Amino acid sequence: MIDAIYNWIDNRLALSKSGRHLLNKIFPDHWSFMIGEIALYSFIVLLISGVFLTLYFVPSEAMTIYHGAYKPLDGMRVSQAYASTINISFGVRGGLFMRQLHHWAANIFVGSIVVHMLRVFFTGAFRRPREANWMIGATLLILAIFNGFLGYSIPDDLVSGTGIRIAFSILESIPFVGTNLAFFLFGGNYPGTDIIPRFFILHVLILPLVILGLLAAHLGMLVKHKHTQFKGRGARNDNVVGSPLWPNYAAKAGGFFFLTTGVTAILAALVQINPIWQYGPYVPYKVSYAVQPDWYMGWLDGALRVMPSWEIHLPGHMIPNVFFPGILLPGVTFTLIYLWPFIESKFITHDYAEHHLLDKPRDNPMRTAIGAAVFAFYFVLFGASSTDVLANYLQVSLNVVLWAFRIACIVVPIVVFPVAYKICLELQHLPEAGKRKRHMIIVRDEEGAYHSVDSEEYPGYVTPELAPVQIEEVDLSPEISALNATATPKDTGVYKIPRD
Amino acid sequence: MIEAIKKRIKIHFKAIVKYNKVAGLLVFALAPVLLTQFLVALPAVASVGSHLSRHESQRQSNMSQATAAAAAGAKTPQLQEGRTLFDENCSSCHGVDAAGSKLAPGLHGLGAGVVNLWVSSGWMPLANPGAEPARKPALFDLQQTNAISDYVASLSRGGIPILYPNLKGASVTEGFSIFALNCAPCHTITGAGDALSNGLYAPPLHGLTSTQVAEAVRSGPNNMPVFSTGVISKSQLKDLVAYVTKYIEHPDNPGGVGLGGVGPVAEGFIGLFVGVGLCLLVAFWIGDRTEKEEDKGHKKSETGVQHA
């Protein structure tokens, strides 16, 4: 029966012709190649939990009186967006779990994108022919950050509402078009009544669609180029060494999906995130201290804080303070990210060749040092977004903490650059670096002399890698057509090893 | 049987919720911060300890003196006790009869409520003259605190009395709304407290009595603004106190560990270090290829089919 269905489909789509090719696809084994998968899997979790939440969320700023399980809100005039989010948390069975799952998955999604990007950067995986894929990846990061911010904003609670107010200020700070842009997005002057529905449609429809499309392109290019690999036994620029998609990676990647989802679900079970019932509804003239955005916006919030109180006044016009940290900084950041593959080949490596073998970070000290310094800069900005919370926990003056961050965001990158550069150079001359050493054992021989010998190898550690076995495309068609229709090939085709 | 297990789990989870502030702080502060905290706290704890024991003996001597004075025939034993305690503990800075001195302002015109707040919160007496007022275990018990307050209030007119808000019929909804408008800008919306300018702090609002909350709102200790009846009416004060003592003190955390109410900062740390971190650990395991062994290298595979 299943055979018949398969045959029916296959005779119309010719899956068998390309299917075998797909089963044989080799994926290199290395832990750092799986970071992107975390992002992919959290995105799937986001889609599933997001669909659940969409069924109960009401994206409206129309006012309603909340009556429900949470007493301090009982009888309060709140927006429908806020009331429905409270209802998801307290009134829908499993709703709070889904909300927390969605929010934790978002945090993990953006986090794993960043880590994945760092891996790609420091190993030089963005070089020709993958420049375009690097740029798609950078776009995905921007979209992920944006969509995270939108999702954080739509419950219309006090903390996120303050974030929307800051977003309006940043938008209107853009020279020439800023105020128009802000008015178009918000449907008028702040706060208006349109922003929650508009953010909602961007959050659940437009941005996810764009992300899905770019994700398909991202993965499509990965299939076309085949995955990069580290130098190792048998790994060359013109082959891929690793394990095949079927059955090894099907099991490993499938299992990894469940593991990622499991970790997210356990977090969602045990750690409360964004308890908006404690924050109350957004009211434009109310505010809470210690308002922070989610962590992936933290570097922007930190930049807003450490920025000195400068702005530019021109005759009749001005460039406001928030323009520099709010628009210019991310603009420059992502322009540099987009252009990096070209900057590097033009000014640093002068290397325009096609690369499928990865660098170790130490192989290219200049790239590694620049990357580390720039990352340190953004990490300091990220830390600066919690100046008040840090000052409170460390019991240090807030003013001192802010000044410390102002100085650190200049000093730390300057220190990190030469240190990283030097470490790379040192590591280059230590071929054993990163490998487990054998113990030195000192023995005494019969004549009383001492000798040092290496210990036994740790089991499984220094075992030389086996030589890779090449999987070749075998044209089975004449044989198969000659076969009886019921005959199936056995133990052949999938793995084919040439005899020496 | 099942009911019993359910009950046990419930009790257990209640304990988790109760201690989740501590857990949140622990997780958030991370190792270096914890270490700093520990190093900073060590001498402080030690000094508080010695301070306490010193005051413990002092208190006993105070009490014996107070009883002696009362026995000597004071008109109101309460005021007499307050006077004795004041002279022993406060007058060195605030002056005899609370008239003030170079070290500290006079206390006339403040009323019993202000004195009660400062003494019951442990702000007063200071650890040493010139120190910043800090929350510490109160030096005096309730009766002694009230005695001092009444004594100081008896020296002048005006000020606010000791407040005992009656929370019956108070609306936590209204209290929540007032809290968000007037209190959250400094104390944060969860009452976790935060750092103000130049080393000042808005303290966390946990562990306060309704008397303390009401007195603080009306008197504006330190840099806290004063909210008189024109801004927060009497019935609104009741609502506010009800919200603070019920929901700030015992936040509703159905979602698990509350992370100390510091919001996205703590959540980000958990998301990055625990969430992404655990996923990375899993990736280490999946991606590594060190399991291959020689010891089964000579053993024939059971699954392999051999062809001629």
Added chain:
Amino acid sequence: MPDVTEEHPNLESVSLDAPQFEVAAKNVKRTEYVTFGAFILGFIGFAAFGAAYTQNAPTYMLGLTIGLGLFFFGFGLVSWGKYLMPQGPFSEPRPLMETTEQERELLKADFTSRGKVAIKRRSFLVKAMAAAGGVFGIVAAFPLIRSLGPLPKNSLMTTKWRKGSYLTTIYGDKVRPSDLEVGGIVTVFPEDDLGSAISQTILLRVKESGPIVTMPGRENWAPDGFVAYSKVCTHAGCPVGLYEHLEQLLVCPCHQSMFNVKDGAMPVFGPAPRPLPQLPIYIDSDGYFRARAGYDEPIGPGFWTRGGTA
């Protein structure tokens, strides 16, 4: 089932006893048990989730059961794939992306030779098509963008405060001097714009009595120890609700800009570039606070057309 290799000798037979085809597990039996155990635990976790859901269990029960179920299920799958399948490594060839000059020429030739026929002596068609298409591209953007909202016009420059506006609390009560003690703060609005994000203003009582001159030229703006400032931060627009009455500082809770109350709310720390606009107020004959005039500058954060004055 016939063996392909037996019947078709021209197909190279495959040897599966190479070490690459052995499983990676050290101890196959033990690994099988562990994997089996993981699937069983996954099964238990999922089943427990079902039970917890039907019992309407609290969030942590729902999450823990399904989370652990997923975790063990995934663990089983990975353990199977990692330890109980051929360890490899295997390799496949990777065609380079580089193309040859010839390949590119061929495509180019195809493209231009067919294209030439199409546009031969028809450049006027190309131009007309480009013109029509271009106009479409431009007008299509009109409804997509212009319909979204009104133009800002003058709305960012003014507030609803005007001469004679009462300072009114959110409850609609007109504020009198006796409502605040020294060190008091209250958020006020014009009586016709309660709860407004734009007009929100804070009224502070800085001292017991006497006018406060925050700046030269503002001699009668702040009577009897009271002063009023816009509550919208000049940095990023957050409500400046944090008043330290001994320090006489207003602090913005978002980015910790600090404003000196006695000095015309000049920023003394943090990123705010401009002082909070001050609302000139007076006490009318009935004893109510009223605005002497509206704000004399646009409130809130800067924008391009705000003008160059600091």
